[in-house]
Amino acid sequence: MAIPLTRLGGGAFNHSPSNDAEAEYDRLRDLARAEAAKRNSCFDRAHQAYERGDGAEAKELSNEGKRHAAKMDEYNRQASEYIFRENNATDRVTDDTIDLHGQFVEEAEDILERRIRYAQQHGQTHLHVIVGKGNHSTDHVQKLKPRVEQVCRELGLQYATEENAGRIYVNLQGGEAVMPPLPQQPSAQHGDHGHGGGQPQHHQGGRPQHHSQQQQHHQEQEQPDELERLLSKFVRKLGDCCVVM
Template sequence: MAIPMHRLGGRALHSGDDDDAEQEYDRLRDLARSEASKRNNCFERSRQAYDDGDGAGAKELSNEGKAHAAKMDDYNRQASEFIFRANNAPGKVESDCIDLHGQFVEEAERILEERIRADTAAGQTHLHAIVGRGNHSTNHVQKLKPKVEELCQELGLSYHTEENAGRIYINLQGGDARPPENSGYPGHHGGQQQQHHGGQHHGGQHQQQQQEPDWVEENVPGILAKLEKMCCVVM
């Protein structure tokens, strides 16, 4: 599925301290944009050929455009997986956080929903989603935050914009959306709060604080294999 090429933030890496990784990410996104341009050109020529009565030529160009679209999707997938792993590596974020910097909106929505469902099934109590402030977006408009809020509403989850406006606290158990007093996260009193309740949620201890969540172990092995292949480019 083609993904609109608009992403969150000015830098894909939240920490901004790894230029090699940033360059690899940009390389993959640039390849995707190039394939998108070729796709559009093929489809335009296909329509022109069809209008000129060249059905065979139109079909050939259409198939060529679809091939470029598939390559575009593959490069975008590689970029999404690569930057997600870089931003969410052990030590980069707390284990009850997910950093969505560098993701297109549709990519971020899919990744976050998978994480929410996995954490809920594992009995985790909450999740902090880093969505960015929109400082580098057109007109400083946050594109990801509204989509995250929409997803929470669809899943029947309470959520709360933290004082750090680039992060959202999501209650995976229902009830109050505010982080607990001893959560250890600064600024949890601020922001707008919206309550949404629904679905079945399972309680549990704060396992995220002690170890890397099972979600990472179960969903990232494929990404690791790809990163190993890319290391010669990144290093």
């Protein structure tokens, strides 16, 4: 599935980025958009060539368009990994938290599925997923939250919208999503998602249930890649203990 070439808005970072960091992220996304425009132009001209019976030119333009598509995917991959590193640095989020700010919807889905599998394989009991409130999206509509909820349903995991609507609590053990008291967050500011807490709105199969008082997918392991190495930096192995602080 092709990644949509639209920015999620000005909230790509969960903190106040340096000018260099913001410029690098924008540079990579802009390069991807430029390659997408070239791809589309090639495919349009290829269609026109085919319509007038010039099969050779149509094939050449189609191949050129595929090369631009490959470059677009590569620039978007670099941007996705870059913003993931920036937003999930150990001084910005805790080990039981993943921040998806700045990701396109399909990117966020892939990252979340990998993180959930990784966390389950390493004995984590839950995960806080930061999706943002949609403040920077068109019409302030949350784009990431519905896809995160869909991933949870597909993996058979119950989830709850935290008091801060920009965060989702996921029970990785398959039980009810009853959120324990949140640990102390790092001192860095988290933009529009805040630190959350309080009474979450529970979901099972995507249907809201009553609020409750605060309390405490198996798939073959993929070969390690760059994203897996990034994920491993933010999740500590806890030995024989299964509880994540």
